[in-house]
Amino acid sequence: MKTVNSHKPLLLSAIITALTMSYANISIAADTDPKEHVWQDRMGLENYDRQRDALEKDLTGSDTVEQLRSRLQKAGYRLTAINQESDSDIEYEVVKGDHTFEVKSEVSDGKLKDLAVTNNIWRADTTKRALKDADYDASDVTYDKENPGRYSDAQFADTWAQEKDALAAAMPAGKKFDDYKKILEDKGYQITSINDADDDEVEFEIVKGDHSFEVNLERDDDTKVVEEVEISNNIWHSEETEKALGED
Numbered sequence: 001m002k003t004v005n006s007h008k009p010l011l012l013s014a015i016i017t018a019l020t021m022s023y024a025n026i027s028i029a030a031d032t033d034p035k036e037h038v039w040q041d042r043m044g045l046e047n048y049d050r051q052r053d054a055l056e057k058d059l060t061g062s063d064t065v066e067q068l069r070s071r072l073q074k075a076g077y078r079l080t081a082i083n084q085e086s087d088s089d090i091e092y093e094v095v096k097g098d099h100t101f102e103v104k105s106e107v108s109d110g111k112l113k114d115l116a117v118t119n120n121i122w123r124a125d126t127t128k129r130a131l132k133d134a135d136y137d138a139s140d141v142t143y144d145k146e147n148p149g150r151y152s153d154a155q156f157a158d159t160w161a162q163e164k165d166a167l168a169a170a171m172p173a174g175k176k177f178d179d180y181k182k183i184l185e186d187k188g189y190q191i192t193s194i195n196d197a198d199d200d201e202v203e204f205e206i207v208k209g210d211h212s213f214e215v216n217l218e219r220d221d222d223t224k225v226v227e228e229v230e231i232s233n234n235i236w237h238s239e240e241t242e243k244a245l246g247e248d
Contacts, residue, residue: 051099052101052117052119055075055077055101055103056115058071058074058075059071059103060115062105062115063111065107065112068105068112072094072103075096078095078096078130078138079092079093079139080094080095080100080126080127080129081093081123081141082142082143082144084143086107087107088108089105090103090104090107093120093123093124095127095130095131095138100127101117101120102117102118103117104118121233121234126141163211163213167213167231171215171229173227173228174225174226175226176224176226177202177217177226180215180217184206187208188208189207190206190208191205191206192204192205192240193238199221200219201216201218202216202217203216203217205237207244207245212237212244213232214231214233215231216230216232
């Protein structure tokens, strides 16, 4: 469950009252330490990027699929899904702790080239289970030739980017929180979790269909008018967001 850092009980009370009317599934709890916001993407992004870069470094130089898999295992990663495995390219989903990545590479004459480690936003069911259960055994995952790339981020990236651009256009700066809440509701989005709520900032997660975003509103301390709107990937999902996405 996500928690909210705030030293303003009156502000929290007002937000809770407003949200309860339209979003009964959102819960907000007082917390004095922002580091406790374990689902807040900004809190974990630096470590996430470091781990991704370290994995890419560990895998660089892998010439074959067998060597790649061996290096993944040595680095402590579990291969949890095979999105693509052909004579021309491969794409795996891997998990270590609470982090998951996509590992992809072109294949030429049986040799790997242009290997890359990227974010894994749209995850296979086996990957979701591995993230929830450290003892989950995904060693028998196979490539589903009937549904190649079903969970590959590349399948969703274009529509996700289009949705993000549409959201940004519909949510210009200069409004207040309730205005954005109404805009999102009219566009079919559900606010699933409040990550942070202070005088100068509100951060929350939203869901529509298979897509989820994290929205951060930077606002004036006194007027509460939003001065900057940021819409980004939602890498770490709250329990409420997982339920809305059908991941729970």
